[in-house]
Amino acid sequence: MRPSYPDDNTERTQGRQGKFIINVRSKTGKMKKTILRMLTERGILVDPDAADTLASLPNSKACAESILDDENRPLVLTRADVENYATCLSKKSAPPQRRDISKAASATIEFPQDIKILKDITGNSTCVGNVIDFAKLFNDRYLTLKKIISRRREMSGLIEIAKAKKVQRDVRFVGIVNDLRTTKNGHTMLDLEDEDDKIQVLIMKGSRKANESFVKDEVLGVVGSFSKDGEIVVAKDIIRPEVPLNSGLTPNGSNSILAFVSDIHVGSAEFLGDEWNRFISWLNKDPVAKDIKYIVMPGDLVDGIGIYPNQEDELLIEDVYAQYAELSRLVNMIPKSIKIVMMPGNHDAVRLAEPQPALPKEIKSMFDPNIMFVGNPCYLEIEGRIVLAYHGRSMDDFVSNVRNLSYSVPDEIMKEMLRRRHVAPIYGEKTALAPEQKDYLVIDRVPDIFVTGHVHACKLAEYRGIKLINASAWQSQTSFQRMHNQIPEPAKVPLISLGSGEMWVEDFSS
Ligand code: D5M
Ligand code: FE
Ligand code: ZN
Numbered sequence: 001m002r003p004s005y006p007d008d009n010t011e012r013t014q015g016r017q018g019k020f021i022i023n024v025r026s027k028t029g030k031m032k033k034t035i036l037r038m039l040t041e042r043g044i045l046v047d048p049d050a051a052d053t054l055a056s057l058p059n060s061k062a063c064a065e066s067i068l069d070d071e072n073r074p075l076v077l078t079r080a081d082v083e084n085y086a087t088c089l090s091k092k093s094a095p096p097q098r099r100d101i102s103k104a105a106s107a108t109i110e111f112p113q114d115i116k117i118l119k120d121i122t123g124n125s126t127c128v129g130n131v132i133d134f135a136k137l138f139n140d141r142y143l144t145l146k147k148i149i150s151r152r153r154e155m156s157g158l159i160e161i162a163k164a165k166k167v168q169r170d171v172r173f174v175g176i177v178n179d180l181r182t183t184k185n186g187h188t189m190l191d192l193e194d195e196d197d198k199i200q201v202l203i204m205k206g207s208r209k210a211n212e213s214f215v216k217d218e219v220l221g222v223v224g225s226f227s228k229d230g231e232i233v234v235a236k237d238i239i240r241p242e243v244p245l246n247s248g249l250t251p252n253g254s255n256s257i258l259a260f261v262s263d264i265h266v267g268s269a270e271f272l273g274d275e276w277n278r279f280i281s282w283l284n285k286d287p288v289a290k291d292i293k294y295i296v297m298p299g300d301l302v303d304g305i306g307i308y309p310n311q312e313d314e315l316l317i318e319d320v321y322a323q324y325a326e327l328s329r330l331v332n333m334i335p336k337s338i339k340i341v342m343m344p345g346n347h348d349a350v351r352l353a354e355p356q357p358a359l360p361k362e363i364k365s366m367f368d369p370n371i372m373f374v375g376n377p378c379y380l381e382i383e384g385r386i387v388l389a390y391h392g393r394s395m396d397d398f399v400s401n402v403r404n405l406s407y408s409v410p411d412e413i414m415k416e417m418l419r420r421r422h423v424a425p426i427y428g429e430k431t432a433l434a435p436e437q438k439d440y441l442v443i444d445r446v447p448d449i450f451v452t453g454h455v456h457a458c459k460l461a462e463y464r465g466i467k468l469i470n471a472s473a474w475q476s477q478t479s480f481q482r483m484h485n486q487i488p489e490p491a492k493v494p495l496i497s498l499g500s501g502e503m504w505v506e507d508f509s510s
């Protein structure tokens with residue numbers, strides 16, 4: 001039996017239930033009244049705690065304006081939202097700060113800590129026998145994302161598609177994209193479906209959302225009105241689940257560094273052994289490396305066999321067990337004080353369909369027992385930071401379906417995943433999906449750190465306060481990549497200081 005881990009479907013922003021009635025007369029201050037009016041006139045419901053917090057800020061009016069300026073602002077404003085907007089505002093006006101680690105904080109909290117697994121398919125798979133039923137998977141995806149979309153201000157009053165067809169006036173509903181096409185006049189037509197009905201949605205060429213790309217099987221909110229014949233809905237706005245704006249990592253006093261080592265591809269003739277040795281000697285002697293307490297390896301640990309046609313011509317080790325044995329030897333050179341997490345990718349020895357469970361016990365037994373093996377994708381908690389790790393196979397599908405995306409900008413692809421709150425929405429193309437009853441690929445929790453591999457690039461970025469990392473590779477350009485003019489950025493190690501959120505890259509390529 002593989003271990004089972006508790007799931008955590010909670011959103012980071014909680015406490016949105018309850019009463020939102022503000023009795024302005026009984027509360028203090030003219031400023032509060034003015035600000036509340038500003039917000040409520042624009043349809044924002046303000047939690048009483050949020051109103052107090054906002055009114056007590058020295059720059060409360062500027063903060064209220066920044067809320068109004070954010071097109072993804074929440075329908076119901078909570079205190080946590082106000083604090084996020086306030087921090088973002090102060091970050092905008094203050095000069096950027098380098099590592100600001102409070103001694104007081106580090107005195108009370110012990111670092112490093114154990115890594116917690118928050119969500120992982122390993123041990124929880126419900127795919128059994130020959131029953132292949134994707135209905136439950138897509139239903140779970142729809143319901144989870146609908147819940148997130150329904151919190152958005154623009155979606156208040158949303159109804160089911162069947163009801164919308166009866167109402168026929170301005171309507172708001174949520175659907176999963178069943179199909180999409182460009183009409184002969186250049187408009188976009190989406191076939192959307194909810195739990196019991198479907199509808200066509202037209203996005204007019206030249207309209208506000210016409211430049212966005214839509215993909216099959218993503219979940220969208222629609223604000224629109226019916227055409228004269230009552231057959232289709234013309235979209236006024238399209239609402240993605242999106243991630244809330246947040247101010248990034250609050251300094252927690254830790255000096256620990258989390259490093260990422262992806263796509264090692266042991267067994268490949270292009271595996272970069274000299275560069276690996278350089279990394280290992282740096283790890284064992286550099287003063288900066290002493291603070292590395294954790295390494296996450298987001299997939300393609302070995303090159304595998306039979307992964308692509310004629311792969312054997314590019315293999316140095318042709319037995320998959322021998323590849324893992326060599327990986328074990330290479331990983332054993334890493335100082336024992338560093339906690340290591342290993343995740344599979346599309347080259348590893350587990351099912352290809354995502355979510356992928358952790359490597360099987362025959363392979364685990366070849367490694368140091370302290371190494372943690374997790375599934376792909378996986379949510380981890382490291383020193384209070386929420387880390388979403390996903391190998392990134394779906395990036396192939398994003399590149400072929402979304403204009404302006406390419407293998408050289410994985411950070412832009414990661415932003416598309418976050419906007420859709422899903423790491424692999426497109427079904428039926430290169431990314432195989434397993435018909436689980438629950439969709440483990442939904443981004444139901446907002447991470448602090450989001451890491452991917454697969455495209456062999458090395459990119460650091462930030463999106464709405466979330467740190468984005470694409471974690472390089474340890475394989476030089478393969479003949480396939482040469483054919484497709486894909487230039488990898490190998491032998492680099494992205495790192496993040498868990499205390500301050502500072503990110504940087506150590507380069508071992510020369
Ligand atoms: O993928 C490494 C990179 O190479 C990734 O950007 C995809 C690309 N690649 C590799 N093989 C293929 C095929 N068969 N189709 C499309 N793209 C591919 P890796 O998972 O390390 O092989
Ligand atoms: Fe790879
Ligand atoms: Zn890969």
